[in-house]
Amino acid sequence: MNAPHSSTPDIVIEARDVAKVYRVGDIEVHALRGVNLSIARGEFVAIMGASGSGKSTLMNVLGCLDRPTSGVYLLEGVDMAQQGEPALALVRSRRIGFVFQSFNLLNRTSAAENVALPLFYAGRAADSLARARAALGALGLQGRERNLPSQLSGGQQQRVAIARALVNDPAILLADEPTGNLDSQTANEIMSTIQALNRDQGLTVVLVTHEPDMAAFADRVVTMRDGRIVSDVRNRPPPLAATQAAAQRAAPADSTPLGLSFLRMAFAVASRAIARNKLRSALTMLGIFVGVAALITMVAVGQGANAAVTAQIESLGTNLLIVLPGAVTMGGARGGFGSASTLTVTDAEAIRREAPAVANVSYLIRQQGQVQFADKNWTTSIQGVTPSYFAIRNWPIAAGHMMTAEEETSAARVCLIGQTVYHNLFGAYENPIGATILVKNVPMQVIGLLQARGQTGFGQDQDDVVYIPFSTAQNKVLGVASPSQAQSSSAAQSSIYGAQTSPYVTAPNPFGIQPKLAGYVNIIYVQARDTALVQTAKREITQILAKRHRIEPGQAEDFNVRNISDITQAMEGSSRTMALLLAAVASISLLVGGIGIMNILLVSVTERTREIGIRMAIGARRTHILLQFLVEAVLLSGIGGVLGIVAGVAAAEAVSLVADWPTRISPLAIAGGFLFSAVVGIFFGFYPARRASRLNPIDALRYE
Ligand code: ADP
Ligand code: MG
Numbered sequence: 001m002n003a004p005h006s007s008t009p010d011i012v013i014e015a016r017d018v019a020k021v022y023r024v025g026d027i028e029v030h031a032l033r034g035v036n037l038s039i040a041r042g043e044f045v046a047i048m049g050a051s052g053s054g055k056s057t058l059m060n061v062l063g064c065l066d067r068p069t070s071g072v073y074l075l076e077g078v079d080m081a082q083q084g085e086p087a088l089a090l091v092r093s094r095r096i097g098f099v100f101q102s103f104n105l106l107n108r109t110s111a112a113e114n115v116a117l118p119l120f121y122a123g124r125a126a127d128s129l130a131r132a133r134a135a136l137g138a139l140g141l142q143g144r145e146r147n148l149p150s151q152l153s154g155g156q157q158q159r160v161a162i163a164r165a166l167v168n169d170p171a172i173l174l175a176d177e178p179t180g181n182l183d184s185q186t187a188n189e190i191m192s193t194i195q196a197l198n199r200d201q202g203l204t205v206v207l208v209t210h211e212p213d214m215a216a217f218a219d220r221v222v223t224m225r226d227g228r229i230v231s232d233v234r235n236r237p238p239p240l241a242a243t244q245a246a247a248q249r250a251a252p253a254d255s256t257p258l259g260l261s262f263l264r265m266a267f268a269v270a271s272r273a274i275a276r277n278k279l280r281s282a283l284t285m286l287g288i289f290v291g292v293a294a295l296i297t298m299v300a301v302g303q304g305a306n307a308a309v310t311a312q313i314e315s316l317g318t319n320l321l322i323v324l325p326g327a328v329t330m331g332g333a334r335g336g337f338g339s340a341s342t343l344t345v346t347d348a349e350a351i352r353r354e355a356p357a358v359a360n361v362s363y364l365i366r367q368q369g370q371v372q373f374a375d376k377n378w379t380t381s382i383q384g385v386t387p388s389y390f391a392i393r394n395w396p397i398a399a400g401h402m403m404t405a406e407e408e409t410s411a412a413r414v415c416l417i418g419q420t421v422y423h424n425l426f427g428a429y430e431n432p433i434g435a436t437i438l439v440k441n442v443p444m445q446v447i448g449l450l451q452a453r454g455q456t457g458f459g460q461d462q463d464d465v466v467y468i469p470f471s472t473a474q475n476k477v478l479g480v481a482s483p484s485q486a487q488s489s490s491a492a493q494s495s496i497y498g499a500q501t502s503p504y505v506t507a508p509n510p511f512g513i514q515p516k517l518a519g520y521v522n523i524i525y526v527q528a529r530d531t532a533l534v535q536t537a538k539r540e541i542t543q544i545l546a547k548r549h550r551i552e553p554g555q556a557e558d559f560n561v562r563n564i565s566d567i568t569q570a571m572e573g574s575s576r577t578m579a580l581l582l583a584a585v586a587s588i589s590l591l592v593g594g595i596g597i598m599n600i601l602l603v604s605v606t607e608r609t610r611e612i613g614i615r616m617a618i619g620a621r622r623t624h625i626l627l628q629f630l631v632e633a634v635l636l637s638g639i640g641g642v643l644g645i646v647a648g649v650a651a652a653e654a655v656s657l658v659a660d661w662p663t664r665i666s667p668l669a670i671a672g673g674f675l676f677s678a679v680v681g682i683f684f685g686f687y688p689a690r691r692a693s694r695l696n697p698i699d700a701l702r703y704e
Helices: 055-062 085-094 111-121 128-138 154-166 184-201 240-250 260-276 278-316 345-354 388-392 405-409 419-425 470-477 483-492 531-548 564-607 609-617 622-658 667-693 697-702
Strands: 011-024 027-040 044-049 070-075 096-099 172-176 204-208 220-225 228-234 320-325 358-373 376-385 397-400 414-417 436-439 442-450 465-469 523-528 559-563
Touching (some): 011 055, 011 204, 044 184, 055 172, 111 128, 154 172, 172 184, 184 240, 320 531, 345 523, 345 531, 358 419, 358 470, 358 531, 376 470, 414 436, 419 465, 442 465, 442 470, 564 609, 564 622, 622 667
Parallel strands (some): 044 204, 044 220, 096 172, 172 204, 376 465
Antiparallel strands (some): 011 027, 358 436, 397 442, 436 442
16 A cells, blocks of 8 residues: 655545444444555545445545444544544534435435535525525536426436535545446546546545546546455646645534524425325324314313303302202202102291391292293293392393282282293283283283393203292192192202202101191292301201201201302313313323324334435434424424314304303413424424434435
8 A cells, every 4th residue: 555645745534444344144244344545635536446345335434424343534633433423413514525326315305405405504504595506507507406306317416416515615525436327428527527626626535436437537546355455546646736725625614503594494394294295294183183172172161161150150149049958969869859848938937037147038939831922822930939039049120120029918910021931922022011921821910021041051041931929829820739730740840950849749748847828939049148158058047947847966958058159060060071071182182193293203204214314414413303303293283283273263162152152262272282282293203303313324325
């Protein structure tokens, strides 16, 4: 081996005893068996040798794409074995331009974009396209900037690859059989171009070829055989101009920050990848889409339900307590429940008299029955109430006047009707006030029309009702019902809060109390003096009734006192169940969606292994590759998330239309849904992205 007899040996490439062993199964392939080579700045060296002699292996080591198994490789005086991945990437980005025999251009990417790519990884994206055009122009490719590699001839593709290798002004050009695939005329043109770059611009060139004509362009020819250098011949000394120009290229590489422009490019690449596989991307987004939509709907429905419950509490009156007959536990009934009403008017009077925390008491009996007006009839709930009922239930009238105490004591034949009854008996514009209707065949004058109340949380129409004075009901309407009639009608009855009761069933009175006023009642309504006194009032009522009904301590009570929060709990409970269900759907969908993204990205990484290799070979750092795939993951999940938000808002609106439920679409939930999808993308995208970034450049390039 001859040392180069250069007068100013500014050595840029120095290999000392470099060996490379490939292990294929149990067999060791010695591709390089101790190569010693030093190349000075500004030289143009050709490496020749038969196929399989180790030329490409050596080039990969020189280009920092691969590491030698043993030996030392110094590039511009720096031992590359000591360098970490970012430093190697920096060298590939700034110091070396690599040209492959097989071009290795990115498909579906224009010539100009291919050439501009190294600028992004070098953090020099400003005017990148202009520089790419200039580089293409210098190689005679004006007007071909927008062509895809598939739209270019082999020679043109190779020139694009050379332009890409040169765009970052490298100090060294490494070309592995750049003319191997080309006809001799094109090959000669390309060799002339490379020679000119060496002569005029001082580019150090190392070029692999197995054709002597091509080697003739070089100043020095190194020949390899079986992993060793067997001859090193200098045809002529390097031209002085080249050596001088080369000295100016000696600027050391500085580190490059991750620019915004890189992120923009990553977004462009990711959106192109997503657009290329539309169906696959859409299916991948589906999980995130469903998850976020369910999340948004869940929050909207949940908040809407809460608002509905609150509104209902307010409409019922906050100080309200309800006493129901029968032993009822929350969420279920105990034995004997519903068999007979155990509450009487005298119970109600006792509560009014004896409970200090109670402000007002009313009571109610009711039956299903028919009402008639002219030729129209309607089956509704006929309820006998005392006048204070409407105040306690906080229920104003829309027209006419309220029931008076006089009408109650005189058992007047008057009634107040709800909106549903009004609509079914009267025409839309007819004034019901003063009209006489038949209530269970008893003529009654309508004195008032109640305001609309709407449905309860249980879907009961509160406006489908006729109210008459309690005494009238007892003495003239409901009270005249025969036991058998009452028996049959009791089946149709149901309390607005779910308790089935029937006051007129001729049940034995287990307590032997003879009520002074004959009647049993279905419900006693009690208003506490103050919201803070609701619990006190509840205790007092329980004590009074237990004493009157002679309930022994420990014995089950035959009545039930509930306040509004007890009642609304059931409703809140059901909305909570729905919210929980949606939350489960949301989280499972997000999980499945995340796994889908991970799966597709793993496929994508495998599909694009070569692309990753190319990107690394032209200077991409691991961080670049990691970010590129993360951006793709986030873009996938982000698009799914945004579509999910739109669908979720629409679904919430639909729910509110169908269920007549006010849904609240909170901006917080929308922001949360978006954030959630992005986090899922990052979380599940990280593993595939990391896998991509961990690829060895040369392994990735060799991947088929
Ligand atoms: P050349 O470029 O001179 O044709 P290479 O450097 O490609 O030769 O290959 C040198 C030797 O190493 C050959 O015997 C080849 O089979 C072997 N070789 C190259 N790459 C690998 C690899 N990735 N795995 C195993 N053996 C390899
Ligand atoms: Mg080769």
